[in-house]
Amino acid sequence: MKATSSQKIKIGLFTFAGLVVLVLGIFFIGNQKSLFNSTFNVYGTFKNVSGLQVGNNVRFAGINVGVVQSINIITDSSVRVDLTLNNSVKKFIKTDAKLSIGSDGLMGDKLVVIAPGGITSHEEIQPGGRLGSINPVDVDKIITKLTRVADNAETLTTDLSQIVGKINGGKGTIGRLLNNDKMAKDLEGTVKQAQTTMKNVHKTTNTLNEDLTAAQHNFLLRGFFNKKKKAAKAKQDSIKKVQEEAQKEKEKAAKEKADAKEKAAKDQDNKGN
Known part of the structure; x- marks a missing residue:
């Protein structure tokens, strides 16, 4: 069976299109791979x-x-x-x-x-x-470390689940404390008693301070406290006096040094003349 003219044209166009696509593909790939540069x-x-x-x-x-x-x-x-x-x-x-x-x-x-x-x-x-x-x-090392961390996290989660289960079941000290009303009330009473004791300590301290202040104004003990004040003042005066004397000695030594330096300078000038 002979091909008609239209069939030959179609075959020619198809072949031409295929060659164009092939050339463009080679050019594109070559350009990407720097074959023509x-x-x-x-x-x-x-x-x-x-x-x-x-x-x-x-x-x-x-x-x-x-x-x-x-x-x-x-x-x-x-x-x-x-x-x-x-x-x-x-x-x-x-x-x-x-x-x-x-x-x-x-x-x-x-x-x-x-x-x-x-x-x-x-x-x-x-x-x-x-x-x-x-x-x-190294991605493999990172994946290995992440896997190890995930395994540890899974173990930790399992352990926490077991601990929470025991607490909810009333096992252990914390479990008994949370689930035993009597123990919780006893603990609450202990805390309240401690708070009351601390309040009493504060009150006692305030009372002692007030008693001490009153004793200082009592005429029988006033002499004792006055002696304590005088002794403290005498000690402070003694320290102040020692400091003043030390300062005077320091100033005197500085003045003597300056005078000696001035005298030496004058002697040097006289020798030059």
């Missing part, structure tokens, strides 16, 4: 690449500027990551720039993030140069 290579080493793969994006200032070219294990604790970057960003990346591994969104693919640098060095990175790296956080 002037590029240069740099590298960094990490202890752990956290699932980074060849072909993942490299981001600088929030913009995709290259791709991960290769990932190779150097030693048991070192992994080399080679990057292919657009030549247009070379002037912005300094030798003290840092590489870190991040994620494209919360659950997106891994990517390499370049911090610009320029703090300790203003020299541009050269092709094939090495950049410093910041090792990513």
Whole structure:
């Protein structure tokens, strides 16, 4: 069965559309992977690449500027990551720039993030140069710690539930105290008795202060208290007198020193004349 002209046209259009889509796809992928741009290579080493793969994006200032070219294990604790970057960003990346591994969104693919640098060095990175790296956080260790914390929290919750159950059941001292009305009343009575005792102590103290004040004005004991006051005043006067004498001696010594210094200066002037 021979194809009609309309069928041939449809086949031709379909083929042409397929080629256009293929070319656009190649161009788009090549542009994303920097296949058609002037590029240069740099590298960094990490202890752990956290699932980074060849072909993942490299981001600088929030913009995709290259791709991960290769990932190779150097030693048991070192992994080399080679990057292919657009030549247009070379002037912005300094030798003290840092590489870190991040994620494209919360659950997106891994990517390499370049911090610009320029703090300790203003020299541009050269092709094939090495950049410093910041090792990513070990997610497995964090998950292990969180799991351990969750297990401890579960154990603690279980223990608290058991304690609350015992208290509600009247077991233990606290349980008996909360569930035994007689013990609670006895405790309440003890507290009230302690409060009453403290009030009596305050009253007794106030009474003693009043009695002492009255005794000071009693003519039989007035002489005793006056002697105590005179003795205290005499002691204060004696201390004050000693302080005054010490001050006078200090002033006298200072004056004698000044006079001696003045006399020495005069003697020196006389010798010069």
